[in-house]
Amino acid sequence: MIKNKDLEKELVQKGYKITRQRKIILDTFARLKKRWITAQELYEIVIEKNPKINFSTVYRNLDILTRISILCKIDKGQGVYYYSLNNKDHHHHLICKLCGKTKSIHFCPLEYIDTENFQDFTIVEHKLEIYGYCKECMKDRLVSSGK
Amino acid sequence: MIKNKDLEKELVQKGYKITRQRKIILDTFARLKKRWITAQELYEIVIEKNPKINFSTVYRNLDILTRISILCKIDKGQGVYYYSLNNKDHHHHLICKLCGKTKSIHFCPLEYIDTENFQDFTIVEHKLEIYGYCKECMKDRLVSSGK
DNA sequence: TGCCTAAATGCAAGTATTTGCATTTAATTA
DNA sequence: TAATTAAATGCAAATACTTGCATTTAGGCA
Incomplete structure (x- = not known):
């Protein structure tokens, strides 16, 4: 707490x-x-x-x-x-485009690159936001589109 | 062009x-x-x-x-x-926090995850921005801080 | 070509956020 | 405890962007 x-x-x-x-x-x-x-x-x-x-x-x-x-x-x-x-703990977010619900994700893109000197840049910050539809909103979308 | x-x-x-x-x-x-x-x-x-x-x-x-x-x-x-x-072509950006210069990068985090149903979200969009100092600005920073 | 309609625009007002500057205050030091 | 001062606040105005609604217009069709 x-x-x-x-x-x-x-x-x-x-x-x-x-x-x-x-x-x-x-x-x-x-x-x-x-x-x-x-x-x-x-x-x-x-x-x-x-x-x-x-x-x-x-x-x-x-x-x-x-x-x-x-x-x-x-x-x-x-x-x-x-x-x-x-x-x-370092994290990023999944964000539902419909209801706005968010979920922390512990996947970080910077683990996949060398931040010390990446393409002549010295990296100090980054931002990853992933947008989509959560389970519930996805269900509603399928229903309302008649699928 | x-x-x-x-x-x-x-x-x-x-x-x-x-x-x-x-x-x-x-x-x-x-x-x-x-x-x-x-x-x-x-x-x-x-x-x-x-x-x-x-x-x-x-x-x-x-x-x-x-x-x-x-x-x-x-x-x-x-x-x-x-x-x-x-x-x-799909890309993201490196952005210099000092001069604002940007560089496209062709690294994409979504290549590393299953976008179809990631943590119960159906992913449709994402945004990755990486901030740092470009070579030139980094040089200036080192000079001005006396290192 | 002129008519029609949905899409786009202009305008004015609204919302979200930032900034400059004068005033107040937290916290250090005498 | 009082004096000091840099940081924080309040206020008002500015900036960045959005929205509702009445009017205009692009582009399809008779």
Whole structure:
């Protein structure tokens, strides 16, 4: 189970300050566990505890927390980003194009290439997102198309 | 060499109409060859030829052309999307985090998994972007950090 | 050629996210 | 504990992109 105190410790270690706003944000993600939420949803939750927190503060913190890998940010293809606590093992995502459900996958393409000096690039980051239809949505598609 | 007439033919085949606006957009990409541009840059070029073309038309066409794989859309991590003509062979990109230079790579992670029914998902799309430093930028980084 | 209709466009307003700058505050040090 | 200061926040405006709806138009057909 992920504790917000541990997340705070990690922030401090990396030289960030623990503000009231940050505490609330971290606490929210700790409660949500692995559920994905948008910046808007986070803002609505957070504002209950501190009505004067600003939207730009939410965005700025999402950005920082994503950069230092406390959060994971994905594009489900709906024009909005989704965020959730990052399980620390390196992974990528399968994303259902219909219901938005995601599944972590532990397959990583970089295991298949030499990252040190690949095509004259020194690789430091990468992003693999695989889109498709989950079992349930696939079933619905087959039914509705009469197959 | 890519001809705008060929691109128009492809659009017609797929059931899209050839409008004045679309002609200008396709023509622009054909001229630019493989150069990456943003929606804003495209708009500025396009408006020279038809001053009353609308921004939403530009965005809508970029979207359609990307969907049908005439264009390729990438996130260079600068908060803006870049578009260019898609070379038809399936590929992904290496992107320099400093100068934004890109390089097509012909390595594809899906060659390593069974896409038909991977973890109960039926895969239909995917996106792999690899970020790093190109040779030149890496050299500059080493110099500036005194190594 | 003129008529017809679905597709495309223009416009204006909306949403999602970012940024610059003045103010506040966490956390270090005296 | 008070002073200090760099980091974080709030606010307002900017940017990037999307959408709904009324109008226009490409392209098929009489």
